Amino acid sequence: MPANNDPTNATTAIIGAGITGLCVAHSLQQQSSEQISFDLIDSAQKVGGAIQSTLSNGYLAEHGPNSILIKDKRIATLLRQIGLDGDNADAELLPARPEATRRYIVQNGFTVAMPGTPTALISSPLFSLKGKMRLLLEPFIGRLQKRGNPQREESFADFVRRRFGPELLASAAAPFVSGIYAGNPETLSVRHAFPRLWAIEQKHRSILLGLIAQQLGAENNPHQLKPSQIVSFRSGMHALPNAIADSLPQKSLHLGAKISSIEPNDNGWTIKWTDQQGKDQQKDYRNIVITTPPHKLSRLALPAKLHQTLQPVFDIASPPVTSLVLGFKREEIAHPLDGFGMLIKQSENSPLLGVLFSSSMFDGRAPDGHVALTCMMGGSINPQYADNDDQVVLQELDKLLGVTGKPSFRHQTTWPQAIPQYSLNYQEKLNTLNTCEQSYPGLHLAGNYRNGISVVDCMLNGLDLGKKLSRHSSTLH
Numbered sequence: 001m002p003a004n005n006d007p008t009n010a011t012t013a014i015i016g017a018g019i020t021g022l023c024v025a026h027s028l029q030q031q032s033s034e035q036i037s038f039d040l041i042d043s044a045q046k047v048g049g050a051i052q053s054t055l056s057n058g059y060l061a062e063h064g065p066n067s068i069l070i071k072d073k074r075i076a077t078l079l080r081q082i083g084l085d086g087d088n089a090d091a092e093l094l095p096a097r098p099e100a101t102r103r104y105i106v107q108n109g110f111t112v113a114m115p116g117t118p119t120a121l122i123s124s125p126l127f128s129l130k131g132k133m134r135l136l137l138e139p140f141i142g143r144l145q146k147r148g149n150p151q152r153e154e155s156f157a158d159f160v161r162r163r164f165g166p167e168l169l170a171s172a173a174a175p176f177v178s179g180i181y182a183g184n185p186e187t188l189s190v191r192h193a194f195p196r197l198w199a200i201e202q203k204h205r206s207i208l209l210g211l212i213a214q215q216l217g218a219e220n221n222p223h224q225l226k227p228s229q230i231v232s233f234r235s236g237m238h239a240l241p242n243a244i245a246d247s248l249p250q251k252s253l254h255l256g257a258k259i260s261s262i263e264p265n266d267n268g269w270t271i272k273w274t275d276q277q278g279k280d281q282q283k284d285y286r287n288i289v290i291t292t293p294p295h296k297l298s299r300l301a302l303p304a305k306l307h308q309t310l311q312p313v314f315d316i317a318s319p320p321v322t323s324l325v326l327g328f329k330r331e332e333i334a335h336p337l338d339g340f341g342m343l344i345k346q347s348e349n350s351p352l353l354g355v356l357f358s359s360s361m362f363d364g365r366a367p368d369g370h371v372a373l374t375c376m377m378g379g380s381i382n383p384q385y386a387d388n389d390d391q392v393v394l395q396e397l398d399k400l401l402g403v404t405g406k407p408s409f410r411h412q413t414t415w416p417q418a419i420p421q422y423s424l425n426y427q428e429k430l431n432t433l434n435t436c437e438q439s440y441p442g443l444h445l446a447g448n449y450r451n452g453i454s455v456v457d458c459m460l461n462g463l464d465l466g467k468k469l470s471r472h473s474s475t476l477h
């Protein structure tokens with residue numbers, strides 16, 4: 001027999017305690033209204049989803065994200081509220097070292113620094129004179145003409161080629177797409193995968209002129225934090241989900257839960273699950289927020305009709321990615337490792353997507369006299385490289401960075417379906433999500449396959465959704 005409905009009767013069930021679900025819960029908690037209670041239900045034994053860290057032998061290995069870019073005051077506020085940022089010297093918040101602003105691109109087998117200023121661009125060997133001249137033409141390029149086909153989606157690659165020319169695509173923009181999405185620029189939709197870039201073109205026509213207008217403060221974004229900051233946390237990225245979870249009422253956290261049914265009822269939803277102790281649970285909720293990734297959403301015990309309608313969402317491609325953290329003695333690497341890391345041009349035919357210089361980015365990632373490298377492999381273009389063996393990786397590291405020794409530390413995480421791709425048919429997925437939410441009152445579908453894949457995007461989406469739910473709840477009382 002399932003346990004009776006809890007008399008406190010939470011109004012919202014949040015399925016998935018990754019960063020999106022945690023931020024929905026945090027936002028609901030901040031409204032501090034007794035009526036707005038919630039349960040956060042996850043099948044895993046730990047919170048955080050993709051955000052996990054391992055500390056071993058003096059090395060700190062990230063399984064998923066290594067850093068976040070804070071450029072929004074709402075994120076800075078949340079970090080203070082959960083105690084990760086404070087005036088004390090041992091606060092968890094860990095800004096990246098100054099040299100982390102330098103990023104390398106691998107071209108013709110060599111690491112070349114990405115130009116960070118217009119002057120550096122003029123002398124950079126990354127682009128030919130013709131390529132540089134083409135960049136300067138960008139302010140004169142018009143918006144995309146969709147003659148006869150208003151629905152046509154433009155790929156990120158076509159967008160960059162049209163506005164900046166093919167060299168910028170090959171030498172900087174495409175490697176950047178590997179770094180963010182592990183994706184293929186030819187199949188990602190610029191409108192959905194890079195909405196801010198797309199919006200600049202819509203508003204200003206020219207990206208360069210639009211960026212200058214933003215720099216000059218001509219646009220008023222009340223949430224913008226200046227300067228933006230790349231950060232992690234002293235004990236690793238997992239400090240972020242852990243601190244949010246610690247700040248929530250512990251009775252609302254249900255880890256290790258096996259959900260057996262999710263069904264609509266007259267007033268909302270009924271969820272049945274088996275808890276960590278093997279006890280059957282059943283509860284009614286007004287709202288249900290599902291934040292599992294698309295491939296996990298397909299395996300949830302949803303009503304048959306909803307499951308059928310959601311099929312296009314289940315089909316969102318998410319290529320595999322492996323994150324391999326290797327530790328070496330400092331003297332075993334010839335490269336100065338004076339930067340964030342290196343991204344690799346596709347024409348290099350490398351078995352790696354890129355390498356983060358983890359111990360150069362942040363303090364405390366390797367023991368004294370040692371360094372840590374995080375190799376990213378796989379992705380949309382070469383998914384088979386997610387299975388590289390170490391010999392292949394070490395040969396490539398030797399070729400690109402002069403790595404000679406044997407690693408003294410190794411930690412590997414393979415994500416079989418790592419990052420959802422906002423591809424050219426993404427509008428169909430969005431339409432499906434909107435249709436399902438309209439057809440099933442109280443249903444909310446969130447997570448990194450909607451409104452951005454970065455940790456910060458997931459956090460902002462979670463905070464916004466929590467606010468929306470609490471506003472809605474208060475109007476019902």
Ligand SMILES: Cc1cc2nc3c(=O)[nH]c(=O)nc-3n(C[C@H](O)[C@H](O)[C@H](O)COP(=O)(O)OP(=O)(O)OC[C@H]3O[C@@H](n4cnc5c(N)ncnc54)[C@H](O)[C@@H]3O)c2cc1C
Nearest residue numbers: 016018019020042043049050064065066296447448454455
């Ligand atoms: C290798 C890698 C590197 C990355 N690097 C960066 C980076 O440097 N910076 C950055 O900003 N972003 C990065 N990202 C992206 C970012 O980490 C993710 O997009 C984000 O963490 C996703 O959060 P989420 O809450 O939406 O989903 P998830 O983290 O996937 O959480 C979903 C949760 O749902 C739970 N769940 C699944 N099935 C069920 C079920 N049946 N019942 C109950 N619960 C269930 C899971 O256990 C999980 O806790 C990276 C991602 C990867 C994979």
